[in-house]
Amino acid sequence: MNVENVRRDFPLYERRFNGSPPIYTDSACVTLKPNQVIGAMSRYYREFPACAGRSSHALGREVSEEVKRAREAVRKFIGAGRPEEVIFTRNTTEGINLVANSLKLGNGDAVLTSDKEHNSGLVPFLLLEKKGVRHKTFQFGDLGDFEKKLTGDVKLVSTAITSNLDGTSQPAKEMAALAHGNGSLVLLDGAQAVPNRKTSVKELDADFLAFSGHKMLGPSGTGALYGKLDFLKALNPFMVGGGTVKNSTQEDFEMEDVPERFEAGLQDYAGILGLAEAVKYLQRIGMENVERHEQELNGYLSKGLAGPGMAILGDADPKSRGGVISFNIEGIHHHEVAGILHESANIMIRSGMHCAHSWFNSHSMDGSARISLYLYNTKEECDAIIEAIGKIKRLI
Amino acid sequence: MICILALIVFGVLGIFSATHREMALEAFDCVFRRVTLRKCDSGLDRRLKSQITGKLMAKNPAVARLAFRHFELISWFFTILFVASTVYAGIGGYNYYLYGNCNGPNEDGFCIFDPLGSNSKFSAAQADESCSAGPQERGELTLDGVNVELFPRIDRNAANDVVFIGCYACPYTRQSYPAIRELLARDDVDFAFAHLPVKEDIRAASDILNCVNEAGSGKFVEFNDELFSADASVLENEDGLLDAVGRIGLDREAIRQCSHSERIQNLTRLQISEIRKTGIYGTPTVFVNGEAVVGPKPLRVYARLLK
Ligand SMILES: Cc1ncc(COP(=O)(O)O)c(C=O)c1O
Numbered sequence: 289m290n291v292e293n294v295r296r297d298f299p300l301y302e303r304r305f306n307g308s309p310p311i312y313t314d315s316a317c318v319t320l321k322p323n324q325v326i327g328a329m330s331r332y333y334r335e336f337p338a339c340a341g342r343s344s345h346a347l348g349r350e351v352s353e354e355v356k357r358a359r360e361a362v363r364k365f366i367g368a369g370r371p372e373e374v375i376f377t378r379n380t381t382e383g384i385n386l387v388a389n390s391l392k393l394g395n396g397d398a399v400l401t402s403d404k405e406h407n408s409g410l411v412p413f414l415l416l417e418k419k420g421v422r423h424k425t426f427q428f429g430d431l432g433d434f435e436k437k438l439t440g441d442v443k444l445v446s447t448a449i450t451s452n453l454d455g456t457s458q459p460a461k462e463m464a465a466l467a468h469g470n471g472s473l474v475l476l477d478g479a480q481a482v483p484n485r486k487t488s489v490k491e492l493d494a495d496f497l498a499f500s501g502h503k504m505l506g507p508s509g510t511g512a513l514y515g516k517l518d519f520l521k522a523l524n525p526f527m528v529g530g531g532t533v534k535n536s537t538q539e540d541f542e543m544e545d546v547p548e549r550f551e552a553g554l555q556d557y558a559g560i561l562g563l564a565e566a567v568k569y570l571q572r573i574g575m576e577n578v579e580r581h582e583q584e585l586n587g588y589l590s591k592g593l594a595g596p597g598m599a600i601l602g603d604a605d606p607k608s609r610g611g612v613i614s615f616n617i618e619g620i621h622h623h624e625v626a627g628i629l630h631e632s633a634n635i636m637i638r639s640g641m642h643c644a645h646s647w648f649n650s651h652s653m654d655g656s657a658r659i660s661l662y663l664y665n666t667k668e669e670c671d672a673i674i675e676a677i678g679k680i681k682r683l684i
Numbered sequence: 685m686i687c688i689l690a691l692i693v694f695g696v697l698g699i700f701s702a703t704h705r706e707m708a709l710e711a712f713d714c715v716f717r718r719v720t721l722r723k724c725d726s727g728l729d730r731r732l733k734s735q736i737t738g739k740l741m742a743k744n745p746a747v748a749r750l751a752f753r754h755f756e757l758i759s760w761f762f763t764i765l766f767v768a769s770t771v772y773a774g775i776g777g778y779n780y781y782l783y784g785n786c787n788g789p790n791e792d793g794f795c796i797f798d799p800l801g802s803n804s805k806f807s808a809a810q811a812d813e814s815c816s817a818g819p820q821e822r823g824e825l826t827l828d829g830v831n832v833e834l835f836p837r838i839d840r841n842a843a844n845d846v847v848f849i850g851c852y853a854c855p856y857t858r859q860s861y862p863a864i865r866e867l868l869a870r871d872d873v874d875f876a877f878a879h880l881p882v883k884e885d886i887r888a889a890s891d892i893l894n895c896v897n898e899a900g901s902g903k904f905v906e907f908n909d910e911l912f913s914a915d916a917s918v919l920e921n922e923d924g925l926l927d928a929v930g931r932i933g934l935d936r937e938a939i940r941q942c943s944h945s946e947r948i949q950n951l952t953r954l955q956i957s958e959i960r961k962t963g964i965y966g967t968p969t970v971f972v973n974g975e976a977v978v979g980p981k982p983l984r985v986y987a988r989l990l991k
Pocket of ligand 1: 317406500
């Protein structure tokens with residue numbers, strides 16, 4: 289993978305902030321978008337800005353055809369068996385909510401999540417508690433604890449493969465096997481996994497997998513939910529309307545097939561086409577190359593940053609943290625670190641609780657500064673970060 | 685501390701822009717929390733601190749370090765500075781309202797509300813060629829012992845006394861005239877006009893004024909209206925002055941002869957010496973109920989001194 293070639297695809301790098309291109313390292317939140325993705329979206333608006341499915345004119349047929357191809361591209365990318373198993377959503381959050389609210393969970397059932405979930409993987413289940421569904425947690429990454437908590441009442445295990453907070457991952461495949469052995473369904477939050485390494489639903493044997501397009505070069509507000517066909521068919525769609533029924537009378541309706549029954553209302557066709565283009569882009573680069581690049585940079589950066597006063601969250605070995613370095617510098621608040629990096633060196637990082645308040649609160653911490661690297665980041669950028677953080681440390 | 689500063693600054697900017705309005709609200713929330721002894725949790729203080737430190741770091745790491753380490757202290761310093769200058773500006777504004785100048789009655793230092801100082805200029809009362817203000821002894825200004833009855837007057841037996849000392853040819857007297865004219869039109873004001881011919885060549889105007897005043901009560905006001913609106917160049921020759929006499933319907937020849945009379949010239953001389961007794965150092969000087977106001981002020985400044 290040639291990073292310089294990759295960077296040429298990203299128009300943001302043409303922008304100048306105080307005379308130089310930005311050092312963007314907030315990709316765990318949203319990645320930059322290559323020209324190819326922008327082009328695919330604009331193609332929809334220019335060439336066939338119409339409805340899919342409902343309209344039989346030429347434009348409508350074209351959109352339907354393109355959406356079908358997009359679904360196929362995403363299917364292939366996550367190693368799903370059939371395109372119908374891919375539901376387009378707006379993001380990971382929507383995917384998790386869809387499952388949480390469509391599964392037939394009730395009094396006495398329990399949902400098991402880790403203690404390090406993003407709010408999107410936690411709050412939907414806290415809300416279900418009001419309906420009598422119990423919510424239990426296990427320690428993220430701890431198989432022993434997981435097994436212990438995996439009791440007979442657990443109908444659903446919902447957890448992130450990779451934490452957005454520190455980049456560490458769980459043995460999702462083993463966990464899925466254990467859960468299935470217990471008769472529980474498995475919903476994996478792939479928001480931080482799918483963009484960064486090869487993720488196959490077949491191999492993981494996940495029943496559901498939710499992820500976001502905007503964290504993997506795709507347009508903002510795009511995502512997908514994978515579900516095994518039989519399980520999808522058994523779900524009770526909770527958001528219905530146009531596009532989700534075949535027919536209706538004043539009294540009743542006939543549900544559409546899967547996946548359309550879950551895609552209520554007019555869809556973001558441009559986004560869907562952009563997402564498919566993003567997936568193709570990543571496949572061209574090769575997910576193993578993306579992963580290797582992130583690991584190399586993370587190794588280099590973690591080494592450069594290590595030293596007194598620097599506390600990196602998560603696993604000490606950068607190899608198991610993907611592209612994420614979540615850290616605190618003693619004596620300087622993480623918001624200040626982020627602010628100073630931005631003002632002094634155009635380095636854009638995230639600071640705060642990264643939507644994982646529950647974990648920080650239970651550890652009596654008020655957040656961290658987080659660098660998240662992606663395929664377009666370079667060693668030179670890491671050098672700039674190391675230098676700038678060195679200067680920040682000298683402030684105290 | 686920085687939040688208080690931010691609140692005030694963004695509050696003012698917020699009048700003009702919506703983004704600043706939001707920041708002002710955030711600052712307000714922050715100040716409110718601090719006042720109620722809670723933590724400011726909007727992160728505004730941190731954001732400002734890091735922005736400032738970051739900007740400095742790119743230029744001078746040592747200064748950045750200083751700013752970062754002593755941020756709270758520096759914010760205090762600027763806040764106090766800011767509050768103090770706001771108070772000063774407030775006092776200045778108040779003075780400007782009362783006296784037409786930020787620095788107090790008859791002061792002429794720089795005033796932000798009147799940056800050109802046009803409310804505070806005056807012409808030197810000692811005769812010289814140009815009417816320009818030179819360095820002057822400035823004593824107390826008073827009407828004590830001055831015989832106001834010597835001057836052209838409108839006596840309505842009213843509650844207020846206004847004595848307007850000015851010179852036809854001097855620019856600041858001319859500038860003040862419209863406001864004075866409005867004062868004079870009020871029926872609760874007794875008015876006297878003391879002409880001080882600061883330039884020798886307009887002394888004739890004083891003589892003619894005295895004759896006009898004798899020719900009919902209140903005629904001097906019409907004459908003043910003419911002269912203050914006429915081009916200043918006509919004031920320097922008798923013909924120009926007499927033309928004005930003609931325009932207000934008086935016999936120019938009779939007035940000319942009157943103005944050359946010994947009696948009138950003595951009166952003028954006497955008037956000038958009476959005017960000097962006030963301690964005048966510049967025109968216009970207006971006494972409103974005995975209180976002196978020097979320089980052309982907005983009407984409100986004079987009106988405020990009325991009963
Ligand atoms: C692990 C994880 N889960 C869920 C989400 C929510 O993603 P989205 O906001 O795209 O729905 C994120 C986003 O940061 C995430 O990192």
